[in-house]
Amino acid sequence: MPVGIEPQDLELAPGHNYGTVTDKISDIVLKEGTGKWWKAGFAVAIALLIVFHYGVVLLMTYGVGVWGVNIPVAWGFAITNFVWWIGIGHAGTLISAFLLLMRQRWRTSINRFAEAMTIFAVACAGMFPLLHLGRPWLFYWLFPYPDTMGTWPQFRSPLVWDVFAVSTYLTVSILFWYLGLIPDFGTMRDKAKSRAVKIVYGILSWGWRGSAIHWERYEMAGLLLAGISTPLVVSVHTVVSFDFTIAIVPGWHSTIFPPYFVAGAIYSGFAMVLTLAIPLRRWYHLEDFVTLKHLDNMAKLMLATGMIVTYAYVMETFMAFYSGNPYDRYMMLNRFFGPYAAVFWTLIGCNLIAPQALWFRRVRRSPWLLFVDALIIQTGMWLERFVIIVLSLHRDYLPSAWGMYYPTKVDWEVFLGTIGLFLTLFYLFVRLLPMISMSELRHLVHKTQAEEVKA
Amino acid sequence: MAQIFHRSFNTIARVSIYGGLLLLGGLAYVSWVVEQSPLYTDAKLPLVQPIPFSHKHHTVDDGIDCRYCHTSVEKSAFAGLPSTETCMTCHSQLWTNAAMLEPVRASFLTGQSIAWTRVNALPDFVYFNHSIHIHKGIGCTTCHGQLGEMPITWKENTLYMRWCINCHKHPERYIRRREDVFKPIYDPPANQEELGRRLVKAYDVKTPTYLTSCETCHR
Numbered sequence: 001m002p003v004g005i006e007p008q009d010l011e012l013a014p015g016h017n018y019g020t021v022t023d024k025i026s027d028i029v030l031k032e033g034t035g036k037w038w039k040a041g042f043a044v045a046i047a048l049l050i051v052f053h054y055g056v057v058l059l060m061t062y063g064v065g066v067w068g069v070n071i072p073v074a075w076g077f078a079i080t081n082f083v084w085w086i087g088i089g090h091a092g093t094l095i096s097a098f099l100l101l102m103r104q105r106w107r108t109s110i111n112r113f114a115e116a117m118t119i120f121a122v123a124c125a126g127m128f129p130l131l132h133l134g135r136p137w138l139f140y141w142l143f144p145y146p147d148t149m150g151t152w153p154q155f156r157s158p159l160v161w162d163v164f165a166v167s168t169y170l171t172v173s174i175l176f177w178y179l180g181l182i183p184d185f186g187t188m189r190d191k192a193k194s195r196a197v198k199i200v201y202g203i204l205s206w207g208w209r210g211s212a213i214h215w216e217r218y219e220m221a222g223l224l225l226a227g228i229s230t231p232l233v234v235s236v237h238t239v240v241s242f243d244f245t246i247a248i249v250p251g252w253h254s255t256i257f258p259p260y261f262v263a264g265a266i267y268s269g270f271a272m273v274l275t276l277a278i279p280l281r282r283w284y285h286l287e288d289f290v291t292l293k294h295l296d297n298m299a300k301l302m303l304a305t306g307m308i309v310t311y312a313y314v315m316e317t318f319m320a321f322y323s324g325n326p327y328d329r330y331m332m333l334n335r336f337f338g339p340y341a342a343v344f345w346t347l348i349g350c351n352l353i354a355p356q357a358l359w360f361r362r363v364r365r366s367p368w369l370l371f372v373d374a375l376i377i378q379t380g381m382w383l384e385r386f387v388i389i390v391l392s393l394h395r396d397y398l399p400s401a402w403g404m405y406y407p408t409k410v411d412w413e414v415f416l417g418t419i420g421l422f423l424t425l426f427y428l429f430v431r432l433l434p435m436i437s438m439s440e441l442r443h444l445v446h447k448t449q450a451e452e453v454k455a
Numbered sequence: 456m457a458q459i460f461h462r463s464f465n466t467i468a469r470v471s472i473y474g475g476l477l478l479l480g481g482l483a484y485v486s487w488v489v490e491q492s493p494l495y496t497d498a499k500l501p502l503v504q505p506i507p508f509s510h511k512h513h514t515v516d517d518g519i520d521c522r523y524c525h526t527s528v529e530k531s532a533f534a535g536l537p538s539t540e541t542c543m544t545c546h547s548q549l550w551t552n553a554a555m556l557e558p559v560r561a562s563f564l565t566g567q568s569i570a571w572t573r574v575n576a577l578p579d580f581v582y583f584n585h586s587i588h589i590h591k592g593i594g595c596t597t598c599h600g601q602l603g604e605m606p607i608t609w610k611e612n613t614l615y616m617r618w619c620i621n622c623h624k625h626p627e628r629y630i631r632r633r634e635d636v637f638k639p640i641y642d643p644p645a646n647q648e649e650l651g652r653r654l655v656k657a658y659d660v661k662t663p664t665y666l667t668s669c670e671t672c673h674r
Contacts, residue, residue, distance in 0.1 A: 149617055
């Protein structure tokens with residue numbers, strides 16, 4: 001070990017070789033099976049998933065009227081949840097693509113499950129615009145295809161841009177994730193004992209033999225996909241922010257939205273990665289791979305993006321005052337003192353005050369404190385979307401058209417239900433696939449050993 | 456270690472990748488074909504009617520004008536179906552014993568209308584008006600086909616919105632002189648493009664932007 005570097009500053013605990021990292025990760029799937037934590041968590045997830053189905057059945061039977069949405073607040077929980085989930089996905093893409101191009105080694109042991117998180121979060125996000133359509137079974141009308149109507153979707157509408165942004169995002173994320181899994185599927189196939197399991201992983205590995213030419217193509221494909229994904233880190237949430245900024249509603253019509261949304265997305269995304277990583281490393285004893293250094297780095301990123309979000313809040317308030325526009329000013333005053341003021345101040349507490357704890361190294365390096373802070377920040381980011389959507393819509397230009405929005409039981413069922421969907425998918429992922437990239441960890445072992453030799 | 460897969464799987468894998476793509480493409484093509492086939496649209500399928508009425512016979516052979524039966528076509532949204540009395544103006548004198556016409560006589564005696572099977576039906580959310588089309592120089596046969604050649608009537612076109620929009624975007628390709636509107640057999644002249652542009656101007660047909668705006672037909 002190089003002199004002067006403490007164990008907690010390493011991306012990989014010392015003493016590991018190719019064999020130990022591979023065994024540790026693959027044994028979770030192939031040998032250890034389902035532990036009590038997994039079973040308990042999965043039961044909760046399935047219960048929530050049933051709640052989701054129940055809510056969706058009610059919604060499909062009776063229509064969107066079972067939600068609290070109505071004019072003037074026609075978006076309500078559904079779009080709040082959509083923006084929240086899609087934002088959460090962004091950290092996964094940032095880790096897998098952006099940090100890969102930046103050659104950040106600490107991404108190695110968190111990228112796999114962060115990418116899985118991205119895909120599952122996008123799946124949850126996608127539910128909401130679809131369910132919000134009223135007739136979800138006609139969702140394909142959103143795509144430009146040679147239809148019987150002889151029309152195209154309204155290409156000038158940001159909602160159509162959204163369809164493209166999100167479906168591109170989902171496709172590229174799945175490709176990237178699957179590509180990274182291929183060498184690991186090869187390992188799983190070779191380590192599996194039962195013939196059926198061998199066959200399943202064998203098919204999934206697409207004939208991976210680990211030859212030099214395989215690795216060369218794998219590296220190149222990964223690099224290309226990283227190049228494609230990196231713009232997606234900023235483009236997807238930028239387009240999502242256009243859903244708002246293109247409209248003239250006070251509180252929406254603002255040029256700060258794209259960078260503010262992207263920062264907020266990465267902010268909430270890293271909060272979610274931490275929420276997943278901290279229990280996982282504990283339950284599966286992965287402290288050697290997901291070290292305090294990783295938690296520290298993610299906390300720092302969260303702090304940085306949190307500060308950008310804070311800056312955006314301050315600027316929004318300042319511009320409402322500086323523009324001299326009475327509607328914008330009222331929008332801000334309504335946030336501060338209006339009927340939803342409690343929601344707004346909770347948001348400020350969660351998103352602005354709570355992350356200040358991350359300035360302290362001690363907080364960044366104590367997993368459970370970090371876990372609590374991450375949960376608070378996720379709540380805050382959800383409230384932020386609620387504030388943007390509901391508080392802007394419920395009182396705009398004409399006082400005679402003002403109204404209130406109250407979520408109904410079905411609103412809550414569908415929202416909590418998607419958390420169930422996410423958790424179900426995630427528990428299945430943890431049980432069936434290697435949750436940390438074994439091939440990249442072996443690469444890291446090689447690198448750190450080389451450094452040790454040098455030292 | 457024994458191999459899990461036989462070497463033939465190399466071929467199977469390749470075939471399944473390209474086969475999957477081909478299958479998807481094939482499915483898209485098949486759905487495209489089915490969507491415009493009579494199987495799905497009912498276009499060009501002769502319908503069974505209580506009386507095998509021939510437009511060919513009545514218009515071309517007998518020379519009866521469209522408006523003799525479809526009286527309201529110039530004045531209202533609905534072209535109008537002839538009442539039994541209209542049929543009986545001739546058929547009280549002609550073919551009075553023909554078995555084929557028995558339902559007409561029965562209807563005349565009982566006062567019960569003849570239950571024709573509807574040939575062209577638009578959904579209720581579409582506002583369609585016959586009179587404006589007639590007045591702007593859109594002939595019967597443009598939408599209903601060469602009725603002078605139909606021994607039994609069928610729906611000539613799909614009535615898909617795509618089909619409506621096609622003419623609303625390019626009326627000059629279909630418009631004809633007002634005096635030709637009721638011709639039971641009509642073929643566009645060789646100079647249709649040039650004539651069409653002239654007529655669009657002369658009859659003050661609205662711009663495609665107006666004609667294809669949503670509320671023109673969905674009011």
